[in-house]
Amino acid sequence: MKSALATLIFGTSLLLGACAADPKVEPTLWKRLGGTPVVTAIVDELIDRSIADARTKRSFDGVKIPRVKEKVVEQICFLSGGPCQYTGDPMTEVHKGLKINNAEFDLFVQFLRDALDHAKVGIAEKNELLRLLAPMKRDIVTT
Ligand code: HEM
Numbered sequence: 001m002k003s004a005l006a007t008l009i010f011g012t013s014l015l016l017g018a019c020a021a022d023p024k025v026e027p028t029l030w031k032r033l034g035g036t037p038v039v040t041a042i043v044d045e046l047i048d049r050s051i052a053d054a055r056t057k058r059s060f061d062g063v064k065i066p067r068v069k070e071k072v073v074e075q076i077c078f079l080s081g082g083p084c085q086y087t088g089d090p091m092t093e094v095h096k097g098l099k100i101n102n103a104e105f106d107l108f109v110q111f112l113r114d115a116l117d118h119a120k121v122g123i124a125e126k127n128e129l130l131r132l133l134a135p136m137k138r139d140i141v142t143t
Helices: 002-019 029-033 035-052 065-079 091-095 102-118 123-140
Strands: none
Touching (some): 029 035, 029 123, 035 065, 091 123, 102 123
C-alpha cells in the first residue's frame, strides 16, 4: 500500500515535471513576436505604408504585392526561429536595379518600428528583430 502510494506520488511528479514549461528554455523570437497572425499583420502594415508613402512608393510600381508580403513574413519567420523556410529570391537579386537609397531604407525601418509598436511587440523583441534585419541593408541599398 505504502509503495503503491509512493509510485503514485513519484509518477505524478514526473508527469507534472514533463508538462511544466522549462523556464531555462527561452521561446523563439518568432513565438515571442506572436507567430503568424501578429507578423502577418505587421508586414501588411509595413508594406501598405511603403506603397502609400510618397517617399517610398516608387519602387513598388507594378510589383505583385501579395507575393512580397508572403515572402517577407517567411523571411522573418525563418530568421526568428519559426517553422518556415525562406523560399523567395536573395535580397541582392530582388532589390538590384531598384536604386534604393539610405533615406528610403531608413523610412522602411521606421514603418516597421511603427507597425511593431501598433502590434504591441515588446521592446526586447523589437530590437532583436531589427538587429536580425540590419545586416541586409548592404544588400538592399545600392545608391
Ligand atoms: C530589411 C529590409 C528589407 C527586407 C527584409 C526586404 C525583403 C524583401 C523580400 C523578402 C522581398 C520578396 C522577395 C521575392 O519576391 O522573392 C522583397 C521585395 C521587394 N522589396 Fe524589399 N526588403 C527590405 C527593404 C526594402 C526597401 C527599403 C524597399 C524600398 C523602399 C524595398 C522594396 C522592395 C520591392 C519593390 C520588392 C519587389 C521587387 C520585385 O518583385 O521585383 N524593400 N523585399
